[in-house]
Amino acid sequence: MPPTCAVCDSPTAFTMHFGGRCCKACAAFFRRTVALSLKYECASNQCCEINFGMRLVCRSCRLQKCFHAGMKADLVRSKRENFSAKGRKHSDGSSNDRQESSTSVSPNLRDDDDWQCPMLNEASTNYMPQFEASPDASSRQSSFDAVYNTPTTSYAIPPPPPSQATPIPQPIYDSSFDLLNHYVSLETSLSSRRRIMYTNTEMDSILECHSNLECPYLPSDLRPHDYRTFRGMLRHDFVILFDYCTGFPQFNSFNSNEKNVFYRFIVAVDFIVSSAFYSSRLGTSMDKMIFPNGEFLCMSPMPMTGEEANARSFFDSDDDFSKYRALMPMHTRIWEESIVPFSRLQTSFQEYVLIKALTVWHITYYKMSECGREKCRVQRDLIISCLSRVCTYDDVQKRVGELLMSMTYIMESVQKLTSSYVLLTFFDVLKCDSMLHEMLTFKY
Known part of the structure; x- marks a missing residue:
């Protein structure tokens, strides 16, 4: 049996992230939440189901499950670093800003190797614009045509000014x-x-x-x-x-x-x-x-x-x-x-x-x-x-x-x-x- 994610039960948790065993999607969610100081409130009773097959999940409960899985916020870098690709250049001549995670991904990787970083809007969106996340949650399709149509059970409290935008709910699977x-x-x-x-x-x-x-x-x-x-x-x-x-x-x-x-x-x-x-x-x-x-x-x-x-x-x-x-x-x-x-x-x-x-x-x-x-x-x-x-x-x-x-x-x-x-x-x-x-x- 493949190792399962301690957060969403995905059978793709092949390595440790930030001190806990989880899939790359949950690792990216945890990293982004900590790095941007995002806060969430559960609209239910703090015991929402978190599963990789669901279309929308409670982000507050998902974050709590990340902590329960042993993931540590102090292992996340809050400041993004710029990595320039060496040797081979991207077709647009520029290098993308990357946030360094706890995984052993080399900073010299080309942009098209971003499939190792699974969140949709943090990976291959330069190449797949038609698959970019939409602000309208109802317009997105879940992975493998998930049959769940449950409404979101959480909402984000924006961080202190100057940021006023509410983070867009992310699909639990990646662009692949x-x-x-x-x-x-x-x-x-x-x-x-x-x-x-x-x-x-x-x-x-x-x-x-x-x-x-x-x-x-x-x-x-x-x-x-x-x-x-x-x-x-x-x-x-x-x-x-x-x-x-x-x-x-x-x-x-x-x-x-x-x-x-x-x-x-x-x-x-x-x-x-x-x-x-x-x-x-x-x-x-x-x-x-x-x-x-x-x-x-x-x-x-x-x-x-x-x-x-x-x-x-x-x-x-x-x-x-x-x-x-x-x-x-x-x-x-x-x-x-x-x-x-x-x-x-x-x-x-x-x-x-x-x-x-x-x-x-x-x-x-x-x-x-x-x-x-x-x-x-x-x-x-x-x-x-x-x-x-x-x-x-x-x-x-x-x-x-x-x-x-x-x-x-x-x-x-x-x-x-x-x-x-x-x-x-x-x-x-x-x-x-x-x-x-x-x-x-x-x-x-």
Whole structure:
């Protein structure tokens, strides 16, 4: 069992802070409270529940639990020190003021390594402005969509003048979990749109479960794949992925060319990773390749490639034979090189969501301008830190390493998929949609 925080029962209290065992979020709350001489009053009876899953907590009782956990105020420095990053400079050329905590965080760390300091408005807010804390408590979302809607049970008494502002209640989790919730929301919305488009499910049922829909299909929703009618991605497939793409952090800050590159890679990465995840969830006994549109291709036994002796005799026409021989090797390569190894990882939904987003940021990095690369690098670092936090395995580093290594064969499959589609459209094997043709002819 992982060590639990003595304040909020979070299973992430891996070290001591200010003399007591607690999570980094509670340590940051204690440090800020002591450093700024904040005082709180409990609106209840001084015995409020403090739990990491709650949306709002009583800060007075939380502070008391910090003291009961053995945390000492005299171990907190009340004066902030300025640390200048050595060696590597941040893109804006300036260094941030940091408050030194009792943890062994080096003062030379770059700003994008701030994930080690977990409070939302003290960490990565320079890179994730859309995740900044809002003064309106009702507009914030809790980590992992906590179901608690309890009103706040405390209020802050401001310190002596000149400070007159009431401190904003802080979420008990840090920006990494807010980032996870953001990508989870994008993915569940994508699944809902696919369920609407490719199944006969009633709208009432979709609306009831759209916020936690991990996979868009049930086994009964799947349809057999027919290579004869296959045209690649159609216009509605691009529409489905449009909102998913534009929801990525900092997408709107890219220039026009970078947005085009980003969207095109999302289309390819989604085809590979979504097929792998859907196949691991629905391809019982690893014998079905599930396409993003809900079609399946039986892989046990493996379909012939079309290169076998007398393969032509199984087809009614030369056109059918040519199309099959062009398409099937592409599908079998994706199955063998990406879907099978990815399914062996048995990824959770959260891991799948983050790996998919991380692959997009990593593969687009090399096609971006210097400014765009900096944004990709920051987002990659945030997702990797988030992966290490949501991992439930005993050996976190090994698990994260396995997930990161999966990007290698995913990106190889993306490149092969793109090359195959270019050839298929060039030789007019597929009667593809005009938008697919436009995407394949785009010059980076």
